[in-house]
Amino acid sequence: MIEVSHCDFIYNQGKSQVKVYDDFNLTIERGESLVLIGPSGCGKSTLLYLLSGLLKPTAGNIKIFSESVKGTRQKTAFILQEYGLFPWLTVEQNVSLGLRVRHTVKRNYKPLVEEMIRKMGLGEVKHNFPSQLSGGQRQRVALARALTLQPDLLLMDEPLSALDALTRERLQGLLLEIWQEQRLTTVLVTHSIEEAVFLGSRILVLLDGRPTKVVGEISNPLVGKPGYRQTEEFFQKTSYVRSLLERGGLDESAR
Amino acid sequence: MIEVSHCDFIYNQGKSQVKVYDDFNLTIERGESLVLIGPSGCGKSTLLYLLSGLLKPTAGNIKIFSESVKGTRQKTAFILQEYGLFPWLTVEQNVSLGLRVRHTVKRNYKPLVEEMIRKMGLGEVKHNFPSQLSGGQRQRVALARALTLQPDLLLMDEPLSALDALTRERLQGLLLEIWQEQRLTTVLVTHSIEEAVFLGSRILVLLDGRPTKVVGEISNPLVGKPGYRQTEEFFQKTSYVRSLLERGGLDESAR
Amino acid sequence: MNLQGKVFQGKSWGYLGAIVFLLALWQYAAWSLQTPLLPTPQAAIAATIRLFEADLGKHFWVSTYRVVLSTLTAFLIGLPLGIIMGYEGRIDRFLAPLVYITYPIPKIVFLPLILLFLGLGDGSKIFLITFIVFFQILVTTRDAVRKVQSETISSLRSLGGNRFQVYRYVLLPASLPDVFTSLRLSMGTAIAVLFFAESFATTEGLGYFIMDSWSRAAPDEMFAGIIMMALLGVGLFIVVDFFDNIFCRWQHLNGYKEGK
Amino acid sequence: MNLQGKVFQGKSWGYLGAIVFLLALWQYAAWSLQTPLLPTPQAAIAATIRLFEADLGKHFWVSTYRVVLSTLTAFLIGLPLGIIMGYEGRIDRFLAPLVYITYPIPKIVFLPLILLFLGLGDGSKIFLITFIVFFQILVTTRDAVRKVQSETISSLRSLGGNRFQVYRYVLLPASLPDVFTSLRLSMGTAIAVLFFAESFATTEGLGYFIMDSWSRAAPDEMFAGIIMMALLGVGLFIVVDFFDNIFCRWQHLNGYKEGK
Amino acid sequence: PKKSENQSPISEAKVVKIGVLPIEDNLPFYVAEKDKLYTKEGVQVELVSFASAMERDAALQAGQIDGQVADLLAVALLKKIGADVKIASIGLGATPKEGRFAILSSPKSGIQDLAGLKGGTLGISQNSIIDYVSDQMLLDKGVQLDSVKKVSIPKMPVRLDMLLSDQINAACLPDPLASLAQAKGAHLLIDDTYKNISQTVFLFRTDSINDNSEGIKAVLRAYGTAGQALTNSPDQYRDLFLEKAQIPQELKDSYQTPTFSKLQLPTEEEVQSVMKWMVEKNLIPQAYNYQELVDPNLLPSS
Numbered sequence A, B: 001m002i003e004v005s006h007c008d009f010i011y012n013q014g015k016s017q018v019k020v021y022d023d024f025n026l027t028i029e030r031g032e033s034l035v036l037i038g039p040s041g042c043g044k045s046t047l048l049y050l051l052s053g054l055l056k057p058t059a060g061n062i063k064i065f066s067e068s069v070k071g072t073r074q075k076t077a078f079i080l081q082e083y084g085l086f087p088w089l090t091v092e093q094n095v096s097l098g099l100r101v102r103h104t105v106k107r108n109y110k111p112l113v114e115e116m117i118r119k120m121g122l123g124e125v126k127h128n129f130p131s132q133l134s135g136g137q138r139q140r141v142a143l144a145r146a147l148t149l150q151p152d153l154l155l156m157d158e159p160l161s162a163l164d165a166l167t168r169e170r171l172q173g174l175l176l177e178i179w180q181e182q183r184l185t186t187v188l189v190t191h192s193i194e195e196a197v198f199l200g201s202r203i204l205v206l207l208d209g210r211p212t213k214v215v216g217e218i219s220n221p222l223v224g225k226p227g228y229r230q231t232e233e234f235f236q237k238t239s240y241v242r243s244l245l246e247r248g249g250l251d252e253s254a255r
Numbered sequence C, D: 001m002n003l004q005g006k007v008f009q010g011k012s013w014g015y016l017g018a019i020v021f022l023l024a025l026w027q028y029a030a031w032s033l034q035t036p037l038l039p040t041p042q043a044a045i046a047a048t049i050r051l052f053e054a055d056l057g058k059h060f061w062v063s064t065y066r067v068v069l070s071t072l073t074a075f076l077i078g079l080p081l082g083i084i085m086g087y088e089g090r091i092d093r094f095l096a097p098l099v100y101i102t103y104p105i106p107k108i109v110f111l112p113l114i115l116l117f118l119g120l121g122d123g124s125k126i127f128l129i130t131f132i133v134f135f136q137i138l139v140t141t142r143d144a145v146r147k148v149q150s151e152t153i154s155s156l157r158s159l160g161g162n163r164f165q166v167y168r169y170v171l172l173p174a175s176l177p178d179v180f181t182s183l184r185l186s187m188g189t190a191i192a193v194l195f196f197a198e199s200f201a202t203t204e205g206l207g208y209f210i211m212d213s214w215s216r217a218a219p220d221e222m223f224a225g226i227i228m229m230a231l232l233g234v235g236l237f238i239v240v241d242f243f244d245n246i247f248c249r250w251q252h253l254n255g256y257k258e259g260k
Numbered sequence E: 001p002k003k004s005e006n007q008s009p010i011s012e013a014k015v016v017k018i019g020v021l022p023i024e025d026n027l028p029f030y031v032a033e034k035d036k037l038y039t040k041e042g043v044q045v046e047l048v049s050f051a052s053a054m055e056r057d058a059a060l061q062a063g064q065i066d067g068q069v070a071d072l073l074a075v076a077l078l079k080k081i082g083a084d085v086k087i088a089s090i091g092l093g094a095t096p097k098e099g100r101f102a103i104l105s106s107p108k109s110g111i112q113d114l115a116g117l118k119g120g121t122l123g124i125s126q127n128s129i130i131d132y133v134s135d136q137m138l139l140d141k142g143v144q145l146d147s148v149k150k151v152s153i154p155k156m157p158v159r160l161d162m163l164l165s166d167q168i169n170a171a172c173l174p175d176p177l178a179s180l181a182q183a184k185g186a187h188l189l190i191d192d193t194y195k196n197i198s199q200t201v202f203l204f205r206t207d208s209i210n211d212n213s214e215g216i217k218a219v220l221r222a223y224g225t226a227g228q229a230l231t232n233s234p235d236q237y238r239d240l241f242l243e244k245a246q247i248p249q250e251l252k253d254s255y256q257t258p259t260f261s262k263l264q265l266p267t268e269e270e271v272q273s274v275m276k277w278m279v280e281k282n283l284i285p286q287a288y289n290y291q292e293l294v295d296p297n298l299l300p301s302s
């Protein structure tokens, strides 16, 4: 279980300060797939940074599987919004870096990396450097890198935003598969309402503001059911999420 | 009229070369709103770079409004896929840089910049540096910067990909408005099929491959009609685009 | 405000710590070596105070003037030229080998020629320092410009920026952090060259003062000169840091995601 | 292949052009000045060839050995320390002032002390060069590491990288391009210091050779020494360029979006 | 010369290190080396070359060399800074003719005598024997010291170049640079051959003398013998001289091989005169007396 309790978070902006979170609380069950959705700039990425241990809450405390978070965890994988690729490594090296860092023996990770590169359709560019990739290719490298790690907690910040509709759907399927097979805990940030309903066993709708507020929590037990995307249920959920977002949106323009 | 005639384009990748375009031809009428859609890595961004004059075709020639393209044009605005913000300038300075570069008098551009920052919802962060922004805020800065330029040709590379659904729809509306009012020529790259049908008076579906091929061209005369998004017509167009993309996708996996 | 105050305080403590540490080290070395070559810190500081009243102050200002003037000159020539070489491949292809060939030649050997043209006055000293420091600023700036991502340049060109504006709005600000690094280095080099330049044909400046004390076998006075030289260096470093903080504020944001 | 060949050819032409230009300039200066201080290029080249047979070659190798060894030592100490100072704010807060204070002190004044400890052999010369070059590499590396974007570091930490791995996989490669710049600069500095260091207690090395010719008032031989020194410098620069191209290949991609 | 068998193995192992500059005063060291005089005297000698006196003195202070040929000023300054040294003998300069210093005016200045130097600039090396010698010569010829502006240019080649290129009106230089300057058109205003002003002395660190007095005496004997050999048959050592004393190309034919007098101690009044000058210049707090400076026991008893 993941517990965020009474967390504050403040950014320094020159001389002023921005309080993004104030006494924020959140619980995520093991094996859950939580989706964060909300207007741009509301603090989604910040929350992932806090969960990953890359940022420390100004106050309060975060526990992951009953351990207090102090710095990064080996079994957490995090896909950063801007990919975080290393410009001096080729695609292949970028993908295998996570495993190298974890001291996996080369012989063991080679096939894993190969397979992931193939799954992401990066075979042709595997010797390219990041600056020689298209935007979507970069994003897929970041995804591949995180998935090779076989984490127990997977944090993803808009991991599919730069992909075309079909690749995106294919990879959504892949993510769903991995989540179901390995029963790992995932936290996903997305701007696509369909993606949220398709991938999230629970959806948290955030509202812009200082501090950020939660406007709604939708549980989505049918997630992963074959053919879910075509059901009436799915459509209803998306409409509901949309209505929650719109309410937030209205609030925002009224501020 | 914009004419791309018999263009080749080749990237050097270490010792090998990648031919992205081979004898490529394309005509865009003045006032048209062309949307490019296609799988990740197929060459959409490259085409925009060629149109902007930032890349030169290896062979062939490009004319914009009957002038041959040699380097960049003052009246073309281009939103790069990775935003291209200047890390040493604040949001406000980033937005106004285009106008400063064009030697607009400060007094004249101040209100324009202010208004655009407001429209993009960046008022609160206008003194922040890019590294102090969320992903979606960065993207909106890039959009604001391009729109202040009042160009006659607007090239946009996935300009709304990092925005939440509502903001995205609002800004789609804004783009449509600007296009209709100023009758400028736009070329938009997007991965969202709905966005393509909502914004494109013509939609070009590209297919991954060496070289890139055009699998379909859909004209979309009803674009901009009030309430278009809810019509049967709209739904048909999206399905058609999707089917074209899927055909391309099949081809790809068959390769 | 508060935060900046804190940073400033932190820095002052750092300097204090460093000074105390150096003095302790010096004291220890002086005690354990027991050689007249190394006076105790007390003797050196006493000499500094005593001589400052006399003419050490004058020597200090003369040296400061020479270093600052020549570094500035080197900067004003090296920076634009470095930026141009970094960006214009064609010019670089010819100028880079020229720099590569002439840079490693110790300029000191041209001393007779320099003196021939510029005489024994300040001119030749300032020229020598400028000449050497110029290369450092040039090479760093050039390399810094070559590291600027082409996307950033594309971005400005796509805004309609012409060649000059690429220089003004991209290459200059993007290379500034590296330029400040090279200025820091150049300060050190400038002082070393100054020391050399002032050891020929002059009767003013810290270099002269140190060499003169050395030849008079007066180690305490010599170390008084060294202390002044360190002060000069630290002073200039602090000035560079100051401008760095102003002009490269975006590099030193205190936001959380920035530092650790 | 083809492309690299072309680049290489372009570079060779650049060098040729630069050499021709320098020789022409020199020739012109020699003609118009008509001073015995400046021999003609012909005289200097003749002297080079004549003396190379004798012992100029030996001097050249001795100097090369000293420069390479001391730059390497400085590099091996300065690089890790610089990276650590750039990343560990706490260590930097104390060490930076120490560097700022000691860097500008002309190390030459410590000559008696250096001799006291290291004697007259190669040791003290190599130490002196190392000592000076070390600072340059240290300061550049530190500043380079401070410019590394925190996101890149976050990225590695999020992969489960520990502190050591941040050094190994991020800070080191990210600062390499700057380190190569500083190596280029250091080569020049090292040669300048070498020139000084070889003027005491030795009868070998280009520095000795040049000073010796100078005091014998034999300008053609002196310039033969200078030519060899320039050759040494260019050679080392080319070596640095070579490693730069290997280790920082990602910085020198020939792809279109990269260059112009 | 048969001593080598009697020498104890310890002192035989001790190498005597001598710091040398490329000037003619040091020539006997090389002659002794060439003629294997050191081995004959049963002593191992290592000659360490330096480019400037300052660096050589630094090495002596650091205990890296045992002895050197220097001037009287250096002796006093070394003593002042705590490097205890003793003069063993005169090197060059027992007679006025040996070890010439000269004041020359630049080729274009048109200054023909010392009187013409009034108001002009004189290149010297401050606080050195050059300084002392030029003061003495000026005073002897009745020139007010403050009527000439002294410019300190410590490096001799630079001083020469400055003189020849007219950047300074006059300069004080030792041979062979003085002769070279003359050959290149500088006018000789005065040299110190009229009176014995300058002497170089052979000095050793007191520590070394205490440790290895036999070795040092042997070195001294070799030096003396070599000096005599040089004086008696200069032609035989001509090539060695040209190589080691940095004789400029232009002078190779005309410049004479120097002659060396027998080993002897400097006279007391010469030493006192230097001490007096140094005290006046504030270089030393008070004059050292003759006994503090010399060690009369090292000269070979012949």
Ligand SMILES: Nc1ncnc2c1ncn2[C@@H]1O[C@H](COP(=O)(O)OP(=O)(O)OP(=O)(O)O)[C@@H](O)[C@H]1O
Pocket: A011, A012, A013, A018, A020, A039, A040, A041, A042, A043, A044, A045, A046, A047, A081, B125, B128, B131, B132, B133, B134, B135, B136, B137, B162, B164, C255, C256, C257, C258
């Ligand atoms: N380093 C920083 N310094 C100061 N303020 C920051 C910094 N990073 C983010 N912020 C501010 O904090 C708020 C939340 O940022 P965050 O990146 O968490 O948003 P987000 O929800 O991920 O948005 P998006 O969907 O656009 O990525 C934003 O308003 C942003 O301006």
Ligand SMILES: Nc1ncnc2c1ncn2[C@@H]1O[C@H](COP(=O)(O)OP(=O)(O)OP(=O)(O)O)[C@@H](O)[C@H]1O
Pocket: A125, A128, A131, A132, A133, A134, A135, A136, A137, A162, A164, B011, B012, B013, B018, B020, B039, B040, B041, B042, B043, B044, B045, B046, B047, B081, D255, D256, D257, D258
């Ligand atoms: N600088 C470069 N050097 C070498 N190859 C490159 C370079 N830039 C792009 N490519 C290759 O060219 C192809 C087309 O790239 P482009 O950026 O145009 O794709 P795209 O259609 O914009 O894709 P996406 O939707 O992912 O942004 C890709 O396969 C990419 O690997």
Ligand SMILES: [Mg+2]
Pocket: A044, A045, A046, A081, A157, B134, B135, B136
């Ligand atoms: Mg975000």
Ligand SMILES: [Mg+2]
Pocket: A134, A135, A136, B044, B045, B046, B081, B157
């Ligand atoms: Mg793209």
